[in-house]
Amino acid sequence: MKKIVITVLCFFAGAHWSLAQDDLMSLLEDNTEESTVYTEATFKGSRLVNSHTIQTRKKAELEFLISHRFGRLNSGSYEFWGLDAANIRLGLEYGLTEYLTVGIGRNSHEKTYDGLVKVKLVRQSSGKRSVPFSLVYFTSAAIKTLREEDPIPPNATRMYYTHQVLIARKFAPSFSMQLMPSLIHRNSILEEEGDNDLYAIGVGGRIKLSKRMSLNAEYYYRMNTPASDQQFNSAALGIDIETGGHVFQLHLTNSRAMIEKGFITETTGDVLGGDIHFGFNVSRVF
Amino acid sequence: MKLLIKSVLLAIIITTSQAQAQEKYMTKEGHIKFFSSALVEDIEADNHKVQSIIDIAKKEVVISITMHDFQFEKSLMQEHFNENYVESEKFPKATFKGVFTSDKDFVLNKDGEYQVELVGEITIHGVTKPLKTKGVIKMVGSQLEAQTTFELSVADFDIEIPKLLFQNIAEVVKVTVNFKYDAL
Numbered sequence A: 001m002k003k004i005v006i007t008v009l010c011f012f013a014g015a016h017w018s019l020a021q022d023d024l025m026s027l028l029e030d031n032t033e034e035s036t037v038y039t040e041a042t043f044k045g046s047r048l049v050n051s052h053t054i055q056t057r058k059k060a061e062l063e064f065l066i067s068h069r070f071g072r073l074n075s076g077s078y079e080f081w082g083l084d085a086a087n088i089r090l091g092l093e094y095g096l097t098e099y100l101t102v103g104i105g106r107n108s109h110e111k112t113y114d115g116l117v118k119v120k121l122v123r124q125s126s127g128k129r130s131v132p133f134s135l136v137y138f139t140s141a142a143i144k145t146l147r148e149e150d151p152i153p154p155n156a157t158r159m160y161y162t163h164q165v166l167i168a169r170k171f172a173p174s175f176s177m178q179l180m181p182s183l184i185h186r187n188s189i190l191e192e193e194g195d196n197d198l199y200a201i202g203v204g205g206r207i208k209l210s211k212r213m214s215l216n217a218e219y220y221y222r223m224n225t226p227a228s229d230q231q232f233n234s235a236a237l238g239i240d241i242e243t244g245g246h247v248f249q250l251h252l253t254n255s256r257a258m259i260e261k262g263f264i265t266e267t268t269g270d271v272l273g274g275d276i277h278f279g280f281n282v283s284r285v286f
Numbered sequence B: 001m002k003l004l005i006k007s008v009l010l011a012i013i014i015t016t017s018q019a020q021a022q023e024k025y026m027t028k029e030g031h032i033k034f035f036s037s038a039l040v041e042d043i044e045a046d047n048h049k050v051q052s053i054i055d056i057a058k059k060e061v062v063i064s065i066t067m068h069d070f071q072f073e074k075s076l077m078q079e080h081f082n083e084n085y086v087e088s089e090k091f092p093k094a095t096f097k098g099v100f101t102s103d104k105d106f107v108l109n110k111d112g113e114y115q116v117e118l119v120g121e122i123t124i125h126g127v128t129k130p131l132k133t134k135g136v137i138k139m140v141g142s143q144l145e146a147q148t149t150f151e152l153s154v155a156d157f158d159i160e161i162p163k164l165l166f167q168n169i170a171e172v173v174k175v176t177v178n179f180k181y182d183a184l
Helices: A002-015 A021-031 A260-265 B002-021 B075-085
Strands: A036-038 A062-072 A087-095 A100-107 A112-122 A125-127 A134-144 A159-172 A175-186 A197-208 A213-222 A235-243 A246-253 A277-285 B024-036 B043-055 B060-066 B093-102 B112-124 B127-140 B143-153 B172-183
Touching: A021 B024, A021 B043, A021 B060, A021 B093, A087 A112, A134 A260, A159 A260, A175 A213, A175 A260, A197 A260, A213 A260, B024 B143, B043 B075, B043 B172, B093 B127, B112 B143
Parallel strands: none
Antiparallel strands: A036 A125, A062 A087, A062 A277, A087 A100, A100 A112, A112 A134, A134 A159, A159 A175, A175 A197, A197 A213, A213 A235, A235 A246, A246 A277, B024 B043, B024 B172, B043 B060, B060 B093, B093 B112, B112 B127, B127 B143, B143 B172
16 A cells, blocks of 8 residues: 555656656747737738738838829720820839838829828737737828919819728738728819718728739729719729739729829729720839 | 655655756747848848757757747848748748757756757648757856757748749758757
C-alpha cells in the first residue's frame, strides 16, 4: 500500500517532466497573448473602378495614376467604337502620414483640376481588438476651367465639392465590399438639374479571381434627383491586374468623367442603350 | 522511519522537478531576419517579435513566428509579402520544432559558449520541411543567447513566384536567427 502511494506520488510529481516538443509549443502558446492584426489589402489599389477605395497611401508613398476613359462603344466604326474620343486624368497621390493622403489631378474632360484628401479613420482588425470594417473620409474640390462661355464666369460658379464616407469590409481574402454614401455640392447649377447638393449612395465590391487579378463592380444611386432628371445612375465593371508596383485596371462604365462630381452627378449614358465607355487605369506606386 | 523516507523522497522529487523548470528559457522578442538578393532589388525583412522556448535539459526548442510582424523597408513589398507570397491571412504563423545536440554538457548559471547542431521541422505557408542547421548557444549571466544562420528555398514551401517577377525575387533566402532568452 505504501509502495503504491509512493509510486503514485512519484508519478504525479514527475508527470510534468515528460513534456514533448508539442507540449513545449502549448506552453509557448499559453504564455503569449493574442495581438491585434490589422486587415491589409482590402482592395488592390486606391480605385475600385471610378470610386476611391479605403486604401490610402502609406507614409511617404507616392502614387502616380493615369486614367483613361474613351468614348461610347456604340458610336460605330467611324469613331473606332469610342477610342478616338479619349479622356485622360493624370493624378498624383501622396501619403503625408499613415492616416492622411493628399492628391491632385487634372482631367482633360472639361479641363477640370481636382484636389483630394483621404483620411483613414477606422481600420478593420482581428485578434485582440476586433473591428469589423474600415472607414475613410474622402473629400475633393474640383474646378472646371473649360472656357465654354463668353465672358468667362467667375471661378466660384465652376467649383464642385465632394464628401464621401467610404466604409469597407474585407469579408474573406478574396471578397471585399464597400459602401460610399456621398454628397456632391455644385456651386452653380441650372434649376432643372436639381439642388446644389446631391446625395447619393454608392455600393461596390471586388472578388479576387486569382492572386493578382480581381473583378470589381460599383453602382451609385442618386437620392434627390429632380423630377426633370435626364441623367442616369453610374454603373461600372472592372478588372484589376496587379504586377509588383503597378496596378492595371480595365473598365466598362456608363460614365464619361473620372472624378466624383462627374461620374456620380453627370452620367448621361444609358447602360441598356449601349452607352458604355471602355477605359483603363494604370497606377504605379513609388 | 518510513514516513521520513517518504518525505525525503517527495522533497527530492519536488526540488529536482523545480530545478528542471529552471532549465526552460523563453523569449517574446526574438529577432529573425531574412535576406535575398536579386537583380532588381534586394529583399530584406526583420521580425523582432519572434517567440520561442528552449529547454536545456531536454535539449528541445520551439519557435513561433507571426508572419505579419516581418517589417520591410518598402511597405508595398510588405503588403505583397503578406497578401501574395506567404498568404499570412491563411497561414498567420510559421513554426519550428526541434532538438539539438551540443559539443559539451550545459552548465547552468555559468557563462559559456556551446556549439550546437539543431535538427527539426519548419512549417511555413502550411508546408512542413525538415531543417538542419548549426548554431551557437551562449550562457550570459542569467540569459541564454542563441544564434544560427541557414538557407531556405522559397519554392519548397509552395510560395509561388510568378514569372513576371522572376527578376525581383530570388529563390533562395538567407535566414539569420538571434534570440536572447530569459529564464522561464
